[in-house]
Amino acid sequence: MVFDAGVEDHASIDADGRGFHIFEDNSGTARVRSSSRYGTGTTFSGDVMIPSGETSGIVSSFYLSSLEGSTTQDEIDFEWLGKNNMQVQTNYYVNG
Numbered sequence: 001m002v003f004d005a006g007v008e009d010h011a012s013i014d015a016d017g018r019g020f021h022i023f024e025d026n027s028g029t030a031r032v033r034s035s036s037r038y039g040t041g042t043t044f045s046g047d048v049m050i051p052s053g054e055t056s057g058i059v060s061s062f063y064l065s066s067l068e069g070s071t072t073q074d075e076i077d078f079e080w081l082g083k084n085n086m087q088v089q090t091n092y093y094v095n096g
Contacts, residue, residue, distance in 0.1 A: 048078070055082035071095075 013020045050060040059082065065075040077091040 048080075050080050050085050051082070052085070055085065058082035060085075 011020060011022050048060070048062050051058060060080040061077060063075055063077045065073055067073050072095050073093070074095065075091075075093045077089075079089045079091070081087070081089060
């Protein structure tokens, strides 16, 4: 697994190369973008840590996208809305 240049300040790869961790940077975001392309059938797993307790006004999110910025971008969003972090809202966009 290789990250694009510039994300080392808020991401790290596990020693075995099978996982990675993303940390909030100075702008309050933790975005990692890879120039690698992953085809149909690629699988992954992950854990998302969100603030505990009642955190109204905070949205924690995780998303996957293809060809970001393209008019044919596909995207899947997972969002935890602060009032009840046991519920997740999902959205998907196809072809931009």
